[in-house]
Amino acid sequence: MANDGTPMVPFGAPDGPADAAVQRHWRMRAILSRTGDHTEKFLVQSGFDRGPWLAVAFAAGIGAWFLLAMPWQWIAGLVIALAAAVFSHAIWRGAEGRQHLRLAVGALGLAFALGLTTVWVRSEMVGAEPISRPMLMKLDARILERTEQPSEDRVRLVLAARDAEAGRAIRVRVNVPNDHDMPELREGARVELRARLMPPSPPLLPGAYDFARDAWFKGFAATGSLVGEVRVTEPAEANDGWLAGKQRDLSAHVRSRLSGAPGTIAAAFATGDRGGIAKADEEAMRDAGLTHLLSISGLHVSAVIAAAYFLAIKLLALWPWLALRARLPLLAAAAAAGVGIAYTLLTGAQVPTVRSCIGAVLVLGALALGREPLSLRMVAVAAGAVLVLWPESLVGPSFQMSFSAVIAIVALHNSQPVRDFLAPREEGWTRVMSRRVLMLFITGLVIEIALTPIVLFHFHRSGLYGAFANVFAIPLVTFLSMPLIALALFFDLVGAGAPFWWLAGKSLEILIAMAHFTSSQPGAVKLVPHMGLGIISLFVGGGLWLALWRGRARLLGLVPAAIGTIALVLSPVPDLLITRDGRNVGITNQDGHLFVLRGAPGSYSRTNIVELAGSEAEAMPIEEYPGARCSADFCSIGLSRGERDWSILVALNRQRIDERQLAAACELSDLVIADRWLPRSCKPKWAKIDGRFVAENGGTSVYLADERIDTVASAQGQHGWWKTDAEKY
Known part of the structure; x- marks a missing residue:
């Protein structure tokens, strides 16, 4: 009893609903407090570097905009991110020892919201409404870009024109065969032509x-292709497309000095022009894991800048007056x-080139100032x-x-064991070189795993032998091919570049032979x-x-990677693949073999079906x-998936048949597939994928064991570029 005679209540015991609610509130606060303490401790011990994580949060906001389907979801994402930033500052503003946590949540929330807003604004500013339907259009247009593609025997023109039907300015891309090309077709020229145009195509599957x-x-x-002739009504001015013209002239010069495949590869190294590379060579480079060498990226930009820095500092050092009065590293x-x-x-x-240039300039700045040049902050600035x-990149x-x-x-070479x-x-020197070669192989292997x-x-x-091929290909290109091309171009100024072109050609022949050899190996x-x-x-x-992250905490990243590997291995193969027009169908059996309805070998539709089915x-x-029963109009196929047998009816053509016979056949089938619109009397047991279905949903993948149908439409939402065929027409 208390002194006043009231009964004593044990401390902590609820004295009714209000006290119970208060206790729950304090327990929740205690849990949140402990969680905050643990998080703060983790951030301090693991070396939380805000710069890279801000870039990650900014990128996550951009990715969320693409992933989320509806505008209200984009707004909800913005509200949640901003609310997290505001509440983190309000809740932990006066908290002792919560500085890292407050800054992390607040800054990452703001970065996420900024990323989502950036890509949304970008989409509204540059997004182009596609034309309403395929059409033959007469264009009075201005050439904005010209891209030569000798390997495809064509030139690609980007034109600014006007849609006569909708009465609006449009930007179109037209393929012009080489036999209709002329020197006057360059940036700035005004032309008249007829073109067969199509709205940009959604994914096939x-x-x-x-x-x-x-x-x-x-x-x-x-996009489309030329019909008839092109007439130039107003020639380009002298300064229009000057830089693009110089790029084309340099590519043509390189190809004139080196014939065949080495010349096309050398042009790609010198100017980024890949239009002349033969399809067989490009596929060999891709399957050997060497495609990155063809794209002007970090390797090429770094090699050019490193050579320029080395040459500049050596030449400047020859001037004693300047060397005594200026910081040569800064000038170089x-x-x-x-x-x-x-x-x-x-x-x-291009994006990789710009990224590499920004990163290389930051490295140069760090070298000039005596700072650490190779850091993830540098990468974060370039990515941002x-x-x-x-943002769409x-x-x-x-x-x-x-x-x-x-x-x-950067992460590998900044780790303590590698240091x-x-x-x-x-x-x-033999041990030094052995260690460098081993490190080059390890770096190639890590890059291969990451990519x-x-x-x-x-x-x-994916090319499985890329790490091995890159051990030889990267030094070959960096220290032999590119310097030889640069020297050949320099000595061409005085007409003495031939020996260097010959050596460059031989080095590129070795590269191409290496790509074909690697890509042709079993597996x-x-x-x-x-x-x-x-x-x-x-x-x-x-x-x-x-x-x-730093220290042992970074090893936790192996957990999601391991889960992803297991999920990838266990990912089911689609049982059926139906293209967006319904004309091409792929069916896989339990042995991994693929059976297709239409499409010649090497065609775009068949290539996509083969790759997405994972069939080698x-x-x-x-x-x-096996077991298919086919007539002139339909094939009936039986598949055993999951715990049941499935009956699939596939239309082979668009010939009309008796509706009652079709209805009877549909009633006996679980799934019916056709590229034409089937009558409503066709009612299969499970699903009907016909012309109406693909017009509304696009390409389709069917997983019978899970009784699941995936469509292109399900991943598009209300983004501006997605319109179903039913909406278009």
Whole structure:
């Protein structure tokens, strides 16, 4: 009893609903407090570096905009991110020892919101509404860009024109055969022509290349081909397209000095012009894991800038007066930066080149100031600059592969074991060179591991021997081919470049032979079916965790990577693949063989079906499926999947048949597939994928064991570039 006679209540015991609610509140606060303490301790011990993580959060905001389907979801994402930033500051403003946590949550929330806003604004500003339907259009247009593609026997023109039907300005891309080309067709010229135009195409199948999205951000309302002749009504002015003209002239000069495949590869190294590379050579480079050598990226820009820096500092050192009065590293860095920027502009200023140029300029600045040149903060600044200018590049393979490789290299060489391994010591040159070669192989292997999930996600195939090929190819290109090309171009000024061109050609012949040899080995290429967003997110998240944290905490990144690997191995292969027009169908059996309805070998549709089915065996006609019963109009195929047998009815053509017979056949089938609109009387037991279905949903993948149908439409949402065929027409 209390002194006043009231009964004593044990401390902590609830005295009714209000006290119970208060206790729950305090317990929750205690849990949150302990969680905050543990998080703060982790951030301090693991070396939380805000710069790289801000770039990651900014990129995550961009990715969320692409992933989320509806505008209200984009707004909700903004509200949640901003609320997290505001509440973190309000809750932990006066908390002792919570500085890292408050800054982390607040800054990352703001960066996420900024990324989502940036890509949304970019889409609204540059997105081009596609033309309403395929049409033959007469164009009075101005040439904006010209791209020569000798390997395809054509020239590509980007034109500014007017849509006569909608009465609006449009940007279109038109292919012109070489026999209709003329020197007057260059940037700035005004032309009249007739072209067969198509709206930019959506993905052929779930997981295939999305040209419509790419065209949306490039401003293309249509693409097509020339019909008839081109007439130049107003020639280009002298200064129009000057830089692009110089790039083409340099490419033509290189190809004139080196004939055949070496000449086309040399032109790609010198100017970034890949239009002349034969398809067989490009495929060999891809399957050997050497495609990155053809794209002007970090390797090329770094080699050019490093050579310019070395040459500049050596030449400046020959002037004693200047050497005694100026910091030569600063002057050499400025000269090398100028060379790097010029090379970037000359090669077209593509995303990997811009990223590499920004990173190289930052490295030069660090060298000039005596700071650490190789850091993840440098990579974060370069990534942020690219994403601010081109946020849509985040979802493309070029950005992902470029930055994945650089992050892997920087994280590897900044790790303490590698620093210790490469530290100077008293030993012979043979041991030094052996250690460098071993480190080169390890670096190539780490890059291959980092890039493989991204390559499989975008291209559904990967070269398995890339790490081995790169050990020889990268030094060959960096220290032999590119310097020889540069020397050949320099000595061409006085007409003495022939010996250097001959040596450069021989080095490139070795590179091409290496690519063909590697790609032709058994098991050199691995095909996998479409990897879902969840799996690639596990790989990316795990890789970033491994790269950006320090100490033992970074090893936690192996957990999502391991889960992603298991999920990838266990990913089911689609049982049926139906293209966006319904005309091509692929069916896989339990032995991994693929059977297709239409499409010649090597055609775009068949290639996509083969890759997305992950089938390495030669595709066979659908009529040869074991047990198939085919007539002139339909094939009936039985499949055993899961715990049941499935009956599939596939239309072979568009011939009309008796509706009652069709209805009876549909009633006996679980799934009916046709490229024409089937009558409503056709009612299969499970699903009907006909012309109406694909017009509304696009390409389709069917997983019978899971009773699941994936469509292109399910991943598009209300983004501006997606319109169903039913909406178009």
